[in-house]
Each structure stands twice: as C-alpha cells, then as structure tokens.
Amino acid sequence: MIGIISYAVFFTTIAAILAIAVLGLNFQWGNTGLFNGGVAAFFGAGAYATIMLGGTPQPDQLGGFGLFYPLALIGGTIIAGALAWVVGLLTLRLRHDYLAISTFGVAVAFETVVRNASGFSGGALGMRGFERPLEALIANPFFYNLLFLLLVAVVLLAVYFYLERVIKSPFGRLLRAIREDEVAAQSLGKNPSKIRLKAFVVGSMIMGMAGGLFASFYAFISPQDVLPTLTFQIWAMLIVGGAGNNKGAIAGTFIIWGAWTLSGWGLANYAPIEAQLYTGSIQYIIIGFIIVGMLLWRPQGLFPEKLVVSQSGR
C-alpha cells in the first residue's frame, strides 16, 4: 500500500513538473502560434543552471555556488530566459516551419555541448553535487517527497494562475491576434516582433523553471534528460490536451505521462522477452500513434481553446 502511495507521489511530482513545461509551450504555441521545436534546450538550460547555481563545487563542473534554493531556481529560470532571448532575436523573424527547424537545431546543439563539455557540465556523466533543499532536516524520504510534491504543485498553480490572468488580459488578446494574423495586427498598430519575442522568452523561462525543478528533484541532470525526445513528449502532451487551453495542457500532461508510464510497466511485465528489449521504442511508437490520431480526429485536442466572449458591461 505504502509502495503504491509513494509511487503515486513520485508519478504526480514528475507529471506536475512536466505540466509546467507544457504550460510554457502552450503560451508560445497555443496562445501565440510560435512553433518551438527545441523545448529540451530551455528545459535543460534551467536544469543545468539551477544545479550550477545551487549545487556544491565538483571537479569538472562549472559553478557550485551553493545559492539559497529559491535563488538558484530563479537563476535557472532567468538563464533559460536569456538563452531564449538570444535565440529569439536571431530566429523569430522566421515563419512557423523555419522557426521549428532552427529551434530544434538549438536543442540538438545544447545537448551536444553539455554532453561534450566535460570540464563544464560534467559531460556524459551529468551534473552531481546538488543537495536537495531541506532534505537534511527531513529524515523520512516519503515525507520529503511529499514536501517536494507540495513545492511543485505550488509552482504549477502559480504558473497556471499567472498565465490565465495574462491570456485573459489585453496582452492575451494581442498574442491571439498575432497568432491569427500578424499583418492585420501590425496594421492595427501592434508590433508583432516585439510581442513574439516577449512570449517566446516568458514561455521558455517557464520551461526553464520546470527543468530546474526536475533537476533538483533528482539532484542530478545529464544529457540523457535533454534529448529531443523530451521535446516530442511535451508536444504530445499539449496536442492531446488542447493547444490554447491551460487546463487542457495540464490534463494532457497527466494523460500522456500516464500512458507512457503504464505502457512501460505493461511492456516490462507482460510483453515477450524479445519485445521488452525495445520497450522505449515501442513507447514512442504508441505516443506517435496517439499524436497522429489526435491530429486526424480531434486536432483541437481534448479540451479545445474557448472563445473569449464579452462578460460584463453590455
């Protein structure tokens, strides 16, 4: 029993962390129409930077500043935002497909750099030496995980309510207008490139914060965690949940992460031995089918975007 509960806590923690990243992508794609094909780079930037800022000094690793945890996490978020700002300045003039390709390239480059810069990011072995916040005070690992889940849930809710407020404000209206027709928005006095850059940076900061939480939960990050497959999973979660709808984004995360976990468990326990070798690949095929199916039969996702209608003042 306690095993199941503690697994549920673990599952929910990871899903909630991923949901934060999906919310960041939803801000970029669902609300603004920016195709970010390099989610893993911004998630990774936040993850690596959080460990560098908050960890202890290690050989072959930059940083180890041992910053107070919230500062390390905020620092990681800001560094992800800085990366997005640079990438955005260079690429945001590009239209959807080209933006997707170039951001994908950024993520591949990021992974290659952290994998090979062994004197800087720990190389293929990853970054260690991070002490999880408050862990020394709480002896019981179950209670500690519960506390960590609470932290993640608070961040998820804060991000959710912030984004809800923003997309219901005139800024959200601006984002949607730019998503629907940039030329028309510009002819009505709006500056699309400035607004696209803002949305790209904020969305990427949210991904970076998710990365920071992910790395602190495991007290570890490695190139294995920032492969293009992460980008693929995050996209699957948004497409299934419903681009443009924050509740849908969160629901989609739990559904896809659940399907991922269940299929992994099912394959490991019930599939023939020969198939078990390919568990990971089979999981990708399953998720791929789910995405294609969704795009064919319900492209708006399980929870489609809602039209903003006039409430008061009529």
Place this chain on the structure above:
Amino acid sequence: MSVYTGHDALTVKGLTVDFGSFRAVNDVSLSIKKGTITGLIGPNGAGKTTFFNALMGTVQPTAGTIALGDKNITGLSSDDLFASGLARTFQIPRPFKKMSVLENVMLAPMQQVGEGLLSPLLKRSLIKEQEKKIRQKALGILDFVTLSKLADHDAGKISGGQMKLLELARVLMGDPDVILLDEPAAGVNPSLTKILLERIEALNEQGKTFLVIEHDMDFIMKHCDPIIALAGGEVVFEGTAKEAQANTGLLDAYLGTGFDDD
C-alpha cells in the same frame, strides 16, 4: 458631397514599387485632399493594392516619398502609421479568426495598460477600468457598423461582407484621420454595401478622409470625388467625378464597363 478643406491629407511623390524585374507601381505622384472620399479605380493588376501596401509600409517601395499631412512618413511600418492616423482595410478580409468579433475590435486601441506581462498582475483595477471604456467604445462602433448582434461570434465564421464591416470597425477604434479601403464592396451583398456607404459618408461628414479602391462604378460615381485611375502601375486619370463621367473613353479602356448615368 464632401467636406473639402483645401489641404492635402496624403501626398505621394514618385512612388515606385518593383517585384524583381516587374514594376507594379511606376512613379506615382498624387495628393489626396483632406475631407474627400477619393476613388481609386483601374483594371485588375493595375497596382492599386500594391500602392496601398507601399503607403502602409507592407511592401518596400523602390523609390518615392509619402507625407501624411505635413509629416514625412516614408519608410514607416504599418504599426507606426496606424499610430500616426493612417489606417487601412484589406481587399481579402483578414479577421482574427478564433477570436470573437468584439475581441477583434477591442484589440485596436493603442496604449492599453494591460498589454504587458506584469501589468495584468500589478494594475488590475486600472486595466478593468480601461477595458470597460474600450468595450463600451467597441460596442458603440459595432453598433455603428450593424454588427453588435455578432459581438460574441467567432470572427472567422461571419460572412465575407460582415468581415469587411468588421475591418472598418477595427480601424475606427484607432480614430484615424485617413482611411484606405481596398474594395470594400466587392463580394458584399447590396444591403450591406448600402450600410457601408452610409457609414463612410457619415464618417466623412465628421472629417475623415477616405481613399477607396472600388470596381463598382455606381459606388465610385455616386460617392467618390475626385477620382484617380491607375493602369499598368501609372496614373492615367486624375479629376473630378464629373470629368471622369464625361471621359467614357477612360472607362471603356480601363474598366471595360459602362455605367448607368442616372
């Protein structure tokens, strides 16, 4: 018919637009008088829309200068031009789909407090107040263009004629001095065209200047004065509606249509 005040609203000198080796607009010089509804006619492919695009900074002209009133606006982008009081609608309507008609209109005002990343958290009451005003103004304008019943509809799902009215409504939110309309009546049913014309006339009475591209000769002859004709990217006629009416050669040659003189 129109409130001619004797000043130029828009002055264009030597405007030229090239697409590769193809010259779509060739050395066009003209001025639009303040308070007029000026008609811009010419066959398909004459360069009328390209001329609008060049005025609005949507395409880069090869040469030429543009002034709005006495302000040089050459090279400004369309967002800056909107802020300076020059606005346009599109030949093929460009509604913000998946947004309500009301949201389409509420977008347009400049300097909205809520158009920031932190203000939605920090300036809630200010935004609320401003939103109320913007909504009221938007509903007033939607009423003016007879779209208020559609305020909560998806702008991508209204008729083509209604989209043209919506474009006019959006533009009016910015209180522009000069409005460029690209074929406002094309594909619009006669009753909506009539409403559109009445609204244009009413706005003109209030002092707004219009430059209207139109193929509908009835529309042009009854409501526009003066009239400019473009063909092959060049100005081939410039004169009063009367002069244009007398010039049947012009109409036959460049429009291939006669019109009822009633």
